[in-house]
Amino acid sequence: MRGGSDIFKDALFDTGSGGPYHARAMGNPLRDRRTPSELAASGQLIEFSEKINIFERLAEIVGGDLETLDPDRLPPDWRDRVVSGQLNFGFADAQDRLPMLQGKVTVTLDLVCQRCLEAMQLPLAVELRLLFGGDESAAVRDDGYDIWELEEDTLRPLDLVEEALIMAMPLVAMHFDSKTCQGPEQEEQHSGEKIRPFAALRSQMESDD
Numbered sequence: 734m735r736g737g738s739d740i741f742k743d744a745l746f747d748t749g750s751g752g753p754y755h756a757r758a759m760g761n762p763l764r765d766r767r768t769p770s771e772l773a774a775s776g777q778l779i780e781f782s783e784k785i786n787i788f789e790r791l792a793e794i795v796g797g798d799l800e801t802l803d804p805d806r807l808p809p810d811w812r813d814r815v816v817s818g819q820l821n822f823g824f825a826d827a828q829d830r831l832p833m834l835q836g837k838v839t840v841t842l843d844l845v846c847q848r849c850l851e852a853m854q855l856p857l858a859v860e861l862r863l864l865f866g867g868d869e870s871a872a873v874r875d876d877g878y879d880i881w882e883l884e885e886d887t888l889r890p891l892d893l894v895e896e897a898l899i900m901a902m903p904l905v906a907m908h909f910d911s912k913t914c915q916g917p918e919q920e921e922q923h924s925g926e927k928i929r930p931f932a933a934l935r936s937q938m939e940s941d942d
């Protein structure tokens with residue numbers, strides 16, 4: 734294994750407040766732009782632990798979502814949430830013609846619950862099993878790989894991680910647990926009373942029969 738989270742942390746601290754990154758000179762594999770074949774041929778393994786703030790588009794989406802909250806309701810550390818994961822590049826075929834990536838990325842996002850409009854935490858865990866290529870890759874598509882289309886010849890693993898996380902975000906975020914969700918049904922209840930919105934809904938449906 735090369736790299737390690739310490740290197741990335743140093744790179745992050747160097748940059749201060751959102752200035753240009755100089756990590757390329759340090760050979761940060763997460764930020765370096767390379768072809769899938771180069772990554773695969775070197776068997777590139779990338780383990781990372783990075784604050785969400787360096788994923789600019791993702792941070793923009795989360796920040797935009799949180800904008801609807803009153804400032805005093807804003808989770809103070811949402812920019813410090815850590816995106817961590819492991820990316821493992823290689824070839825999917827014996828002839829070394831089909832670059833692939835297997836990996837896992839996790840993060841907990843702060844979002845606004847669209848039912849109760851309060852802040853909520855959404856854990857995301859994304860499994861990656863990707864092939865880079867066109868027609869040839871049809872042969873192994875049945876192995877459970879997804880095809881990752883590249884607009885350019887090269888890719889930045891950081892961009893790929895960001896895109897995968899954005900794709901994994903739900904269209905509408907809501908508290909999983911109705912007990913933590915201060916949804917509309919619950920505002921009619923007296924505070925301190927045990928909230929059972931679904932039981933109330935059920936009895937309402939039964940009385941409708």
Ligand SMILES: [Zn+2]
Pocket residue numbers: 846847848849850851853907908913914915916
């Ligand atoms: Zn909620």
